[in-house]
Amino acid sequence: MAVIEVAGLTYTYPGSSAPALKDLTFQVEAGQLVAVVGANGAGKSTLCLALAGLIPALFHGQMRGTVSVCGLDTSQHAPGQFAGRVGLVLQNPANQISGMRYTVYEEVAFGLENLGVPRAVMPGRIEHALDQVGLAELHDRSPYTLSGGQQQRMALASILVLEPAVLLLDEPTAMLDPAGSQAVFEIIHALVRTGTTVVIVEHRLEWIGRYADRVLALAEGEVVLDGTPADVLSSPLLRQIGVGWLRYTRAAHLGQKRGLWPDTQALPVTLEQAVTGFQQAGARPPTEEQLDADPR
Amino acid sequence: MIRYSLYVPGDTWLHRLHPLTKLSFSLAAAVIIFGGPGGWLAALLPGLLALLALWRAGLFRQAARTGVRLLAPVTVMLFLIHGFFSPQNQTTLLRLGPFAIGQEGVAYAGLIAVRLAAVLAGSLLLVFSTHPGELVQALTNAGVPHGLSYLLGSPLLLLPQMAGRVQVIQAAQQARGLETGGTLPRRVRALFPLVAPLVFSALLDVEERSLALEVRGFSAPGPRTSLREQPDTPGQRVARRALFVLAGLLLAAGVALRVYGRH
Amino acid sequence: MSLSQRLKADFSTLTLALIAVAIVLNIVLGQVVSLLKLPIFLDSIGTVIVALLAGPWAGGLTGLLTNLIWGLISDPVAAAFAPVAMVIGIVAGLLAKAGLFKKWWQAIISGVIIAVVLSIIAIPIRVFMFGGVTGSGADFITAYLLATGRDLFSAVLITVIGDNIIDKVVTALLAWAIVKGLPRRFTGRFPRASAVID
Numbered sequence: 001m002a003v004i005e006v007a008g009l010t011y012t013y014p015g016s017s018a019p020a021l022k023d024l025t026f027q028v029e030a031g032q033l034v035a036v037v038g039a040n041g042a043g044k045s046t047l048c049l050a051l052a053g054l055i056p057a058l059f060h061g062q063m064r065g066t067v068s069v070c071g072l073d074t075s076q077h078a079p080g081q082f083a084g085r086v087g088l089v090l091q092n093p094a095n096q097i098s099g100m101r102y103t104v105y106e107e108v109a110f111g112l113e114n115l116g117v118p119r120a121v122m123p124g125r126i127e128h129a130l131d132q133v134g135l136a137e138l139h140d141r142s143p144y145t146l147s148g149g150q151q152q153r154m155a156l157a158s159i160l161v162l163e164p165a166v167l168l169l170d171e172p173t174a175m176l177d178p179a180g181s182q183a184v185f186e187i188i189h190a191l192v193r194t195g196t197t198v199v200i201v202e203h204r205l206e207w208i209g210r211y212a213d214r215v216l217a218l219a220e221g222e223v224v225l226d227g228t229p230a231d232v233l234s235s236p237l238l239r240q241i242g243v244g245w246l247r248y249t250r251a252a253h254l255g256q257k258r259g260l261w262p263d264t265q266a267l268p269v270t271l272e273q274a275v276t277g278f279q280q281a282g283a284r285p286p287t288e289e290q291l292d293a294d295p296r
Numbered sequence: 297m298i299r300y301s302l303y304v305p306g307d308t309w310l311h312r313l314h315p316l317t318k319l320s321f322s323l324a325a326a327v328i329i330f331g332g333p334g335g336w337l338a339a340l341l342p343g344l345l346a347l348l349a350l351w352r353a354g355l356f357r358q359a360a361r362t363g364v365r366l367l368a369p370v371t372v373m374l375f376l377i378h379g380f381f382s383p384q385n386q387t388t389l390l391r392l393g394p395f396a397i398g399q400e401g402v403a404y405a406g407l408i409a410v411r412l413a414a415v416l417a418g419s420l421l422l423v424f425s426t427h428p429g430e431l432v433q434a435l436t437n438a439g440v441p442h443g444l445s446y447l448l449g450s451p452l453l454l455l456p457q458m459a460g461r462v463q464v465i466q467a468a469q470q471a472r473g474l475e476t477g478g479t480l481p482r483r484v485r486a487l488f489p490l491v492a493p494l495v496f497s498a499l500l501d502v503e504e505r506s507l508a509l510e511v512r513g514f515s516a517p518g519p520r521t522s523l524r525e526q527p528d529t530p531g532q533r534v535a536r537r538a539l540f541v542l543a544g545l546l547l548a549a550g551v552a553l554r555v556y557g558r559h
Numbered sequence: 560m561s562l563s564q565r566l567k568a569d570f571s572t573l574t575l576a577l578i579a580v581a582i583v584l585n586i587v588l589g590q591v592v593s594l595l596k597l598p599i600f601l602d603s604i605g606t607v608i609v610a611l612l613a614g615p616w617a618g619g620l621t622g623l624l625t626n627l628i629w630g631l632i633s634d635p636v637a638a639a640f641a642p643v644a645m646v647i648g649i650v651a652g653l654l655a656k657a658g659l660f661k662k663w664w665q666a667i668i669s670g671v672i673i674a675v676v677l678s679i680i681a682i683p684i685r686v687f688m689f690g691g692v693t694g695s696g697a698d699f700i701t702a703y704l705l706a707t708g709r710d711l712f713s714a715v716l717i718t719v720i721g722d723n724i725i726d727k728v729v730t731a732l733l734a735w736a737i738v739k740g741l742p743r744r745f746t747g748r749f750p751r752a753s754a755v756i757d
Contacts, residue, residue: 058573059748080516088511095501096508099450099579102429109523114442114513116521120666144457149498158512216466301632330688366636369694377692379704408690412636419635428631443575447624451582452632458583461730462590476595483595490591495737497609498580503745506576515572546707 003166003197004028004051008065011046011055020046023065028199028214030165031295033192035208038203038218039242043174044201047218048170051199053082070165084115089169093176096158097143104146104154105130105139111162112252128163130165132185149180156187167191169200177255179240185211204244209233210271217241248274255281300455302423304363310353310425314528316433318422320536321346325418329411332546333553337405347422359420363413371409378405399457428452434526442520448508459500465493481543566593573748574613575587578621585625587681606648607673607734612749615652622648639688640725650676660735660755670731674723675747682716691715697722699719 009024028034038044049055053074056063067074068255070085090096098235101107108126111138117125130136133153138146143154152172159167173181185207192198202208208215208229215232217225219241225232232238232251245253251267255261255278262281268274309316324343332338350359378401385398422431432449467488475482494534509515547557584605592601603622610618622644630638654660654669685691688740692698692709704714738746738755746752 013744013747015743049507052511054507058507058571078515078517079510080513083511083513083516086511087505090504090508092504093502095504097453098446098509098512099453100429100432100446101451102427106523111512112518113522114516116516116519119521119523122521122523142453144453155508162512264532303632310596332568343725367694370636370689370692373692373694373698374690377698377702378690381702387615406634408688408692410710411688412689416635419630419638420640423635429605431631438594443570446639447578447582448576450579451586451624451628452582454579455586455632456589459590462587466591466594475635480597482595486595487592487729488736489602490595491588492737492740494591495584495604498584498610499737499741502576502580503573503748504708505580506571509572509576523581556715 002027003030003070004063004199005068006051006295009067010062010064011050012062013046014061016061018221019062021050022223023150024221024223024224025065026223027217028197030197031195032193032197032213033188033211034197034214034216035212036199036216036218037202037203037205037208037232037238037243040240042218043169043221044218045219048088048168050164052086052088053077053079053167054088055205057225058234064078083111084162086163086166087162087167089152089156089159089172090166091146091171091174093155099152100140104135104139104143106160107154108161108287111158115162124163125163127156132160132190133157147180149183151175152180152184154188156184160191164196166197166199169198171201171203173202173204176185204273205243205269205277207235209246213247217243229269230266233269252277300459301428303427304355304422306354306425308355308425310349310355312398312423312527313425313528315422315426315431317532317536318426319431320423320432320539322418324539326415327543329418330413330433334550336410336445338546338550339407339411339414341455342352343410343417346414349421350424352370355424358424359417361475362420363416366407367416370412374405374409375402376401376417398519411556415463422479433522433524436520437522442514446514448486458494461497462494464488468542469493472542487557569616570701574609574617576617577749578609578617578624581609581626582628582681583622584608585621586629601726601730603644603647603727604720604730604734607730608645608738610648610652611655611734611738611755612746612752613652613694614751615649615656618648619645620648620658622646622742623730639684640681641741643684646677646680646688647673647727651734654750655754660731661734663735666731667728671724671726673731677723678716678719678723682712685715685719686711693718693722701744720727 001127005022005027009018009021010019031289034154036044036047046055048058050067053069056075057079063075069082072081072085087232098107098110105126110124112122127136130139133156133296135150135153135157138150143151146154173184176184178220180296181204188200189211212229215229216223216234217229217238224241225235225237233246239245246269247273249267251268252261252274256263260281261277265277268277312525325346328342329339347356347359350356379397380395382401382404383396384400384404388396388401389399390397429449429452432445433450436445470476474486474489476486567659582605585602592599606618606622606625609621612696623641624639624643626641637731650673653671654672659665659669691701700721701714701718705711706719735755738752746756748749
């Protein structure tokens with residue numbers, strides 16, 4: 001059963017001459033982890049807002065086509081009705097703090113209170129959400145005393161506590177350091193195993209190569225690639241649209257041209273695949289200087 | 297250095313009163329002090345009551361210090377200006393060279409000063425013993441629309457964060473050679489580079505903040521629930537209603553007296 | 560549009576988030592200004608910005624709540640002037656609606672109008688609650704005016720207008736410049752902003 005159905009989605013922001021999204025059509029099955037890549041301005045954030053039901057309700061503008069999430073048509077329902085079914089985590093951790101609550105515990109409760117969840121049920125859900133993101137010991141702290149990575153995990157908990165069927169993330173690690181990013185990715189990976197559908201806009205291709213079930217590449221508002229990480233992350237089109245390849249993918253591609261990578265083997269999109277492939281070919285990958293001198 | 301909190305953490309009987317009870321007292325006191333019949337009496341009684349409550353909660357010294365800090369300049373000016381220059385002055389109390397201190401002016405200044413001190417005591421009773429977040433929560437539970445309680449509550453936590461940002465921008469601009477001392481034109485020119493980055497960055501955050509609120513059901517219709525409940529007693533509920541009625545009666549009496557009779 | 564629909568539109572989540580940020584700006588900018596030791600307060604710049612973007616009622620609410628919150632956390636005296644702060648927002652919003660905030664020189668005139676109107680509201684509060692006194696250097700001007708034979712009301716009126724006129728003109732100019740400088744994508748979400756930008 002497709003939990004996200006997009007059909008012919010075209011959207012233009014008010015006051016803009018060109019559409020931000022052009023005729024998108026795709027479906028996402030329950031429990032999939034879909035990564036969305038693309039250069040800046042390709043429409044990735046706009047797609048997130050459309051899947052969350054915030055476009056067209058809050059942004060007006062012109063929309064054609066339909067977006068249906070968890071069976072709800074986004075042009076027929078107010079954002080409030082999506083809140084318990086679709087979660088959205090944004091880039092800036094500080095902006096996702098409501099400012100209404102003085103402890104992490106109460107901050108996470110904010111969404112439950114808005115949606116009228118009975119008080120008796122709240123502690124269990126809050127504690128579960130805090131455990132999922134690893135913030136249980138910090139439940140008493142003031143949200144503003146947390147680090148960026150901790151605040152982002154709190155934002156994640158604040159959404160997870162609503163038990164959404166679909167979780168959208170728009171560059172959630174863009175403002176985090178590597179340790180913070182790793183923590184977020186681990187949480188998301190654990191989530192998918194429990195059946196939540198995840199759509200994540202990300203630039204860190206290593207993680208996508210390792211964990212995503214499917215990758216959508218956007219360019220200028222259109223889906224130009226849609227397939228497994230193995231296919232998409234090694235497609236030449238990905239470099240043309242400004243996203244680029246992982247270093248070891250490039251290394252293997254170069255190696256292929258010089259007989260250092262088996263022709264019959266697909267290009268690697270994870271470090272393990274690269275190491276295995278090069279070992280099999282019995283050669284060492286080209287050095288940094290060779291890569292830089294020949295940047296194809 | 298601007299203080300961002302008057303709240304004095306503690307666990308006294310005053311702290312444990314329901315926030316709305318204390319709010320009702322402060323508001324009723326303000327109404328009675330300024331609108332009630334009797335001038336001095338209307339001001340002194342609620343003021344002394346408030347001070348008594350503060351004393352019994354061990355907050356008197358703090359209240360006195362804050363009161364002096366906030367009201368000293370105004371009080372001094374009141375006595376100087378009305379004492380010397382009040383148009384009502386007829387009887388002279390004291391002569392200082394070419395200036396005369398008039399009795400009517402001093403009396404007027406005294407009344408205003410007592411009123412201000414009394415109203416301040418009434419509000420300090422609330423502000424010292426109530427955590428701002430709890431006051432907002434109490435208002436929300438009492439039925440204030442959640443949008444309004446968001447506007448009352450979130451600036452309280454945002455404030456220290458943005459004050460921190462101000463320091464950063466100040467330091468950055470000064471490192472770029474921004475002059476903040478010197479002649480007036482130079483200081484005026486320094487205004488935009490200090491104000492603009494803060495305002496722009498704060499305003500551009502607004503969109504993301506509102507989206508984050510939306511996805512947590514901020515605009516969802518339907519009844520809301522709350523995680524915590526504040527302890528309230530039937531006695532306090534009665535007291536709040538009584539205060540409301542009392543303030544209303546005294547206000548009506550005071551207005552009637554002023555309009556129809558002699559003050 | 561019915562009243563409740565209009566309320567919902569005027570006070571969308573976006574507007575509420577804007578007002579919350581503007582309230583904080585009102586309070587915090589005073590710090591910046593005191594660093595520069597200029598004869599202005601800049602404590603209503605957030606109010607005017609909200610009025611320009613979201614209309615008079617949102618602007619009025621910003622001013623009102625700024626003073627109430629400031630009264631709660633730092634200086635209860637400020638709460639008494641909440642109506643004045645509210646009027647600043649309402650007047651700025653109405654002036655913008657009337658098309659008087661499009662050019663920089665119009666912003667200056669609007670600043671003067673705001674200063675005059677707010678003084679009219681502020682005087683009764685000043686005189687009745689505070690005996691006409693502010694506790695600042697402006698009181699010396701009031702004293703002088705009283706000594707020369709004016710009555711309390713007009714003495715305070717002149718002092719308050721004088722005290723506020725520079726501040727409100729600067730505030731109006733800065734708010735105008737800032738709103739014009741905001742990216743189109745942001746201001747486009749505020750329908751009332753077109754009265755200032757176009």
